[in-house]
Amino acid sequence: MTKQPLSRRRFLKITGLTVAGVALAGSGLGYTATLTPAVATPAFHLEGENTMNQRILVTYATRAGSTAEIAAAIGESLAARGYTVDVTPVKEKPDPAAYAAVVLGSAIRMNGWLPEAVEFVKTHQAVLAGLPVALFTVHLLNTGDDDASRAARAAYLAAVRPLLPDAEAVYFAGLMDYARLSFLDRTIAKMVKVHEADHRDWAAIRSWMPAALAA
């Protein structure tokens, strides 16, 4: 990852290359290239001291693990505030109906949320509509403070925003670690000169609290 915010042009190059890569994988020749190294997907329960004993779900979708690590940190912050928290990968299909509020996060790949996070919102739209919901997005492009970057970040939520029009949304810069990527993804990242770097601002991540839970 370069120090400069990456341009939309570079992102479009990433998209084109990945479409080509998927075609290769689909042909059967590129199967090995798409194998992703094992990634830790933490799931844990933290008992809070809040007398209201509100139970919060923090659920997330990740490919290379950085979103999982951010979800874990958010869960710990909520527990430190007294909430009882379950941190669970969205792939484990948690039931939001069992919770007082939901924090849902996804990594960005190819300009959008991961499909399993979108699927979670679609499946549970009715329940989520009746709960405080906060969305966190982990990405590397469009991190600037300018209007264009802000608009591009907001567009990452295109698949879920119509279903959750009132949900709070926050964006965190993520991680590029080639060792966590498939050969194909690593090749794409190198070709578009997205260098290895950890852009996560842990102070910002740990101090973030969904507005509905901050009181």
Ligand SMILES: Cc1cc2nc3c(=O)[nH]c(=O)nc-3n(C[C@H](O)[C@H](O)[C@H](O)COP(=O)(O)O)c2cc1C
């Ligand atoms: C193949 C690939 C595509 C990506 N596409 C985007 C993108 O379109 N926009 C963006 O801001 N970041 C993009 N990223 C950066 C990831 O969102 C970032 O590395 C994030 O920390 C990954 O989260 P994870 O470790 O939980 O999978 C991409 C990364 C890879 C490897």
